[in-house]
Amino acid sequence: MPDLNKIRESYNAARELCKKRVVVCAGTGCIANGSLQVFESLKNAVALRGLEITVSLKSDDTSAHKAHDVYMIGSGCQGFCQVGPLVTIEPAGILYGHVKPEDIEEIVEKSIINDDLIERLLYHDPVSGKAYKGNAEIPFYTRQSRTGLKECGHVDPENISEYIAHGGYFSAEAAYTRYSSQDLCKLYKESGLRGRGGGGFSTGLKWEFALKEDNEKKYVVCNGDEGDPGAFMDRSILEGNPHSVIEGMMIAARAIGADEGYVYVRMEYPLACTRIRKAIQVAEDCGILGDDIFGSGKKFRINVMEGAGAFVCGEETALLSSIEGKRGMPNPKPPFPAQKGLFGKPTVINNVETLALVPVVMQQGVDKFRSLGTPKSPGTKTFALTGHVANTGLIEVPFGTTIREIVFEIGGGVLDKDGKINNDAFKAVQIGGPSGGCLTREHLDIPLDFDSLGAIGAMVGSGGMVVMNDSTCMVETARYFMTFTQHESCGKCVPCREGTRQMLEMLEDVVNGDGTEETLELLQEAGEAVKITSLCGLGKSAPNPVLSTLRYFRDEYEAHVKAKYCPTRACKALTPISIDPQTCRGCTLCKRVCPVGAISGEVKQAHVIDPLVCIKCGACVSTCKFKAIS
Amino acid sequence: MSATYAAAHSFNKVMEILDRFERSETKIIPILQAVQEEYRYLPQEVMTFIATSLGVSPARLYGVATFYSHFSLEPKGKHIIKMCDGTACHVRGSSAVIDAIRKRLNLTAKKITTDDMMYTFETVSCLGACGLAPVLVVDDAIHGQVTPEQALDAIEKIEAEERENA
Numbered sequence A: 001m002p003d004l005n006k007i008r009e010s011y012n013a014a015r016e017l018c019k020k021r022v023v024v025c026a027g028t029g030c031i032a033n034g035s036l037q038v039f040e041s042l043k044n045a046v047a048l049r050g051l052e053i054t055v056s057l058k059s060d061d062t063s064a065h066k067a068h069d070v071y072m073i074g075s076g077c078q079g080f081c082q083v084g085p086l087v088t089i090e091p092a093g094i095l096y097g098h099v100k101p102e103d104i105e106e107i108v109e110k111s112i113i114n115d116d117l118i119e120r121l122l123y124h125d126p127v128s129g130k131a132y133k134g135n136a137e138i139p140f141y142t143r144q145s146r147t148g149l150k151e152c153g154h155v156d157p158e159n160i161s162e163y164i165a166h167g168g169y170f171s172a173e174a175a176y177t178r179y180s181s182q183d184l185c186k187l188y189k190e191s192g193l194r195g196r197g198g199g200g201f202s203t204g205l206k207w208e209f210a211l212k213e214d215n216e217k218k219y220v221v222c223n224g225d226e227g228d229p230g231a232f233m234d235r236s237i238l239e240g241n242p243h244s245v246i247e248g249m250m251i252a253a254r255a256i257g258a259d260e261g262y263v264y265v266r267m268e269y270p271l272a273c274t275r276i277r278k279a280i281q282v283a284e285d286c287g288i289l290g291d292d293i294f295g296s297g298k299k300f301r302i303n304v305m306e307g308a309g310a311f312v313c314g315e316e317t318a319l320l321s322s323i324e325g326k327r328g329m330p331n332p333k334p335p336f337p338a339q340k341g342l343f344g345k346p347t348v349i350n351n352v353e354t355l356a357l358v359p360v361v362m363q364q365g366v367d368k369f370r371s372l373g374t375p376k377s378p379g380t381k382t383f384a385l386t387g388h389v390a391n392t393g394l395i396e397v398p399f400g401t402t403i404r405e406i407v408f409e410i411g412g413g414v415l416d417k418d419g420k421i422n423n424d425a426f427k428a429v430q431i432g433g434p435s436g437g438c439l440t441r442e443h444l445d446i447p448l449d450f451d452s453l454g455a456i457g458a459m460v461g462s463g464g465m466v467v468m469n470d471s472t473c474m475v476e477t478a479r480y481f482m483t484f485t486q487h488e489s490c491g492k493c494v495p496c497r498e499g500t501r502q503m504l505e506m507l508e509d510v511v512n513g514d515g516t517e518e519t520l521e522l523l524q525e526a527g528e529a530v531k532i533t534s535l536c537g538l539g540k541s542a543p544n545p546v547l548s549t550l551r552y553f554r555d556e557y558e559a560h561v562k563a564k565y566c567p568t569r570a571c572k573a574l575t576p577i578s579i580d581p582q583t584c585r586g587c588t589l590c591k592r593v594c595p596v597g598a599i600s601g602e603v604k605q606a607h608v609i610d611p612l613v614c615i616k617c618g619a620c621v622s623t624c625k626f627k628a629i630s
Numbered sequence B: 001m002s003a004t005y006a007a008a009h010s011f012n013k014v015m016e017i018l019d020r021f022e023r024s025e026t027k028i029i030p031i032l033q034a035v036q037e038e039y040r041y042l043p044q045e046v047m048t049f050i051a052t053s054l055g056v057s058p059a060r061l062y063g064v065a066t067f068y069s070h071f072s073l074e075p076k077g078k079h080i081i082k083m084c085d086g087t088a089c090h091v092r093g094s095s096a097v098i099d100a101i102r103k104r105l106n107l108t109a110k111k112i113t114t115d116d117m118m119y120t121f122e123t124v125s126c127l128g129a130c131g132l133a134p135v136l137v138v139d140d141a142i143h144g145q146v147t148p149e150q151a152l153d154a155i156e157k158i159e160a161e162e163r164e165n166a
Helices: A004-016 A028-032 A035-048 A101-113 A160-165 A170-177 A181-191 A203-212 A233-240 A242-256 A270-285 A316-323 A352-364 A366-370 A403-410 A450-455 A474-488 A494-511 A517-533 A537-541 A544-552 A554-561 A589-593 A619-623 B002-009 B012-020 B025-039 B044-054 B058-067 B087-091 B094-105 B148-165
Strands: A018-025 A068-075 A087-090 A094-096 A219-224 A260-265 A301-306 A347-351 A380-387 A393-398 A426-431 A437-440 A464-469 B079-084 B119-124 B136-138 B141-143
Touching (some): A004 A018, A004 A160, A018 A035, A028 B141, A087 A101, A160 A270, A170 A242, A181 A203, A181 A242, A181 A352, A181 A366, A219 A316, A233 A242, A242 A270, A242 A347, A242 A352, A260 A270, A270 A301, A301 B025, A316 A347, A352 A366, A380 B087, A426 A474, A464 B087, A474 A494, A494 A554, A517 A537, A517 A544, A517 A554, A589 A619, B079 B094, B079 B148, B087 B094, B141 B148
Parallel strands (some): A018 A068, A260 A301
Antiparallel strands (some): A018 A087, A087 A094, A380 A393, A426 A437, A426 A464, B079 B136, B136 B141
16 A cells, blocks of 8 residues: 655655756647757756756655756646747746757756856746746746646656655545545535536536445546647646546545546547556556555546547547447437446546546645635636737636636737737637637626626636637638537537538528528527537537627628628638739729729729728729739 | 458458457447557458457448548558647638648648548647647647648658658
């Protein structure tokens, strides 16, 4: 049986003998930017100088710990992917961004051997140009409340001792040795923890339903099929702190009396699959997972299943079908998985972020956990902030934070079409991916939580948050989401299969200039029907992006169907005909052939076309002798 | 072509894979994943062979193989290029890159593999690297914040390597 206290003390003793700790981010984003090469060069450069270096601090080594000059780890995603590869040097707390192998010599010389800063590698505020030393000062981090993500990017995901040293697995130990199943369900109900995967259902209540079922075999399933385009917090947690997910699953298993678990990860996340597999193996080797957990006589083992590319498998009943080796189609509820789930047995399905928060709730206690967030949505939520915003990345904020704070403060402002920060260019935030809705300027100050968003036709969903500037066409965006959901519709129920197709065709008509006012009416009607009558969450939420854009950007739809004009010029078929003022000689020929009088201009001066009047008959284009009109 | 290909492998690999997953019907998805890893697609003969070995109908197996987008019943090209068209990539201009690549390789949304079997170009919904949008994956190497020009350069690089090795 593992002695957690001993592992912690031993690890901390070893850690104290290390003078410097260097963390290189090894999340998917930073690896894409070359962080693995940075890691290797740094390791070699340190070793070349004859410094003692270690890349894996073992705690089980009870013999005298060796002193190291540098302790280097590759961490999981730190959330600030845009400035990657990231290198952190502790204890000074220096954060360097955009590090390249050629910077390594200087880093070793100045910041590892000495404590000097290298100005050019520091993070600079894009507006003021001010340089920040590290996480403790950069506004992107200081305005967040990292709870579930706290250890991501700080711990070595492949070193269980470090996780334990940071208090990991102590909650699982308590759950198996000091709590009854009933106590656990009660504790989590009181904490108010709600599912972070989209539904927002009470975690404790879900467990209680499964606990009440009398069955020898029960399952805990971790839903890591994070399919919403634009959301990547689950990937980040699985890559950066896989042990927190395992610990969350252990506590869930203890709460419902399950002895087997599955982690379902999408195959687009190869690194997350590798890390969680490794972490499970290590936890088994240490005796944390196994047949006699913490001497309680209870057993729990976890399997990993890789998805095969079907968005609908994020729906819990579809996910279970997929684990059973079937087509991943959803089933009607009831029976709920808590009654009849995987292989017909009672099953609890929690999302990755929820499970990662489970040990945190126990560590902090209910009161502290509830101290952040709103009364009905306690705690924090991770959002993936992307799109036209200065700082893209993963952010964790308390529920109740406003979009204004997220986009303009943490996000550093909106980027206009030229890539410059200009908050006037803000147009909308699409929240909750293809299942969510658009929020506009008027919603900037609404405190975000499960209930407030539901009330305005959006949803927290998985937490994808895509900022859009005024060069984005909302009709085109709605069409984009509908293409996605239509493609991913599994085809089982008619409303979703046929309804999403009809809606997509109508949207295509609108962006191609073939829509009429009647199309908009039909679109609205079809959307509402699909929403009410579909079998699973995919169909029920698929119309959201359309309905919310119809509600908040009606004028834009109307411009497409009435004036046949796309105000942002994003829809190619509706891009207005224009006259190049450089080439136009002012011969007035076009003005005379225009059947609707859309062209104005004086002789020998450049002419202009009024796009709202123009019917795109093309008469002027063929008349112009100077090819000035296109 | 696939008949000779599979025969050359004389199903040994498939047998190994089936054994590894205990010939269990519930492991159909991991079995097909492992087979596709081996052959780069799911050859028809292999599919029939697996169905017989598992004691399920070929239709059951095809049902699974056609449901999930990861499985391919067609051989794929030597180099696989994937462009992310997730939301973040879409609003940051992935469409222009997709158009440029399709034009360069003479492919469409329906025809995804070049006639010389050199390239397969697919769009994927989200790779979870949204901070780097738009994202292009060329033979498993991720390129962030790509422009159409950079994407074409990446193809030129492969072309140059192929010429060198020819």
